[in-house]
Amino acid sequence: xxxxxxxxxxxxxxxxxxxxxxxxxxxxxxxxxxxxxxxxxxxxxxxxxxxxxxxxxxxxxxxxxxxxxxxxxxxxxxxxxxxxxxxxxxxxxxxxxxxxxxxxxxxxxxxxxxxxxxxxxxxxxxxxxxxxxxxxxxxxxxxxxxxxxxxxxxxxxxxxxxxxxxxxxxxxxxxxxxxxxxxxxxxxxxxxxxxxxxxxxxxxxxxxxxxxxxxxxxxxxxxxxxxxxxxxxxxxxxxxxxxxxxxxxxxxxxxxxxxxxxxxxxxxxxxxxxxxxxxxxxxxxxxxxxxxxxxxxxxxxxxxxxxxxxxx
Numbered sequence: 001x002x003x004x005x006x007x008x009x010x011x012x013x014x015x016x017x018x019x020x021x022x023x024x025x026x027x028x029x030x031x032x033x034x035x036x037x038x039x040x041x042x043x044x045x046x047x048x049x050x051x052x053x054x055x056x057x058x059x060x061x062x063x064x065x066x067x068x069x070x071x072x073x074x075x076x077x078x079x080x081x082x083x084x085x086x087x088x089x090x091x092x093x094x095x096x097x098x099x100x101x102x103x104x105x106x107x108x109x110x111x112x113x114x115x116x117x118x119x120x121x122x123x124x125x126x127x128x129x130x131x132x133x134x135x136x137x138x139x140x141x142x143x144x145x146x147x148x149x150x151x152x153x154x155x156x157x158x159x160x161x162x163x164x165x166x167x168x169x170x171x172x173x174x175x176x177x178x179x180x181x182x183x184x185x186x187x188x189x190x191x192x193x194x195x196x197x198x199x200x201x202x203x204x205x206x207x208x209x210x211x212x213x214x215x216x217x218x219x220x221x222x223x224x225x226x227x228x229x230x231x232x233x234x235x236x237x238x239x240x241x242x243x244x245x246x247x248x249x250x251x252x253x254x255x256x257x258x259x260x261x262x263x264x265x266x267x268x269x270x271x272x273x274x275x276x277x278x279x280x281x282x283x284x285x286x287x288x289x290x291x292x293x294x295x296x297x298x299x300x301x302x303x304x305x306x307x308x309x310x311x312x
Contacts, residue, residue, distance in 0.1 A: 086124025
């Protein structure tokens with residue numbers, strides 16, 4: 001190889017290396033996707049802060065992409081749904097949220113205002129929920145509660161920005177590895193085993209995850225789906241959130257599934273590990289007043305049934 005060819009090869013290699021490094025250092029594209037409730041002011045504040053740290057996707061483009069994707073405002077997304085939404089927007093990371101101002105009545109003459117917000121920071125590539133942050137303020141009037149909420153939003157954005165930076169750094173440094181495709185996922189507690197010769201695990205108790213105070217404050221209704229490895233040794237292995245909900249419900253579901261005790265799945269009579277889907281549905285439990293009202297309704301129904309004339 002002559003001298004000129006060697007120099008040309010070195011120059012081409014340097015150019016390629018420069019392009020790769022430049023692409024790697026390109027700022028992450030972030031979108032402020034949607035804030036439910038009374039979230040327009042909150043979204044505008046977060047958008048203003050995000051524009052200082054990252055390349056922000058234009059607000060109108062975000063709205064158009066979300067309409068085109070058929071997004072209906074859900075804050076309870078599976079990872080596949082979250083990934084598809086981010087790809088439609090054309091961003092690397094995005095924020096969803098909810099914000100509300102609530103007037104709480106203590107007595108006939110006493111009340112206060114409560115500011116509530118939940119921020120979801122989502123990674124498009126994986127669809128995973130990088131960070132959820134719940135904010136709660138209280139003031140004697142709406143203006144005070146709102147000002148406090150704005151200050152908490154500023155602090156919350158710092159957490160979101162740090163989570164995005166950490167994810168970008170992790171993705172840049174992670175080496176690509178070839179992994180085997182995971183085993184097929186079946187849903188436990190189903191009516192029939194979904195594989196020939198496979199007997200599902202037998203669980204010794206039914207545990208229900210707790211409904212969190214954060215979820216109760218906004219009457220959140222959500223479903224959390226977990227992909228769980230039930231080991232051949234009767235122990236719970238890897239647990240991965242496949243549909244997230246925030247408000248501490250994901251953590252509640254994971255903690256519950258890790259407490260499960262079971263007889264392992266069997267194939268042809270031999271214990272085997274099983275990768276399965278576990279689904280928990282969350283809704284606000286009825287209050288004492290609602291339970292009392294339901295009890296009285298049942299009593300009235302019983303009395304009315306007793307008054308009905310008996311057939312001859």
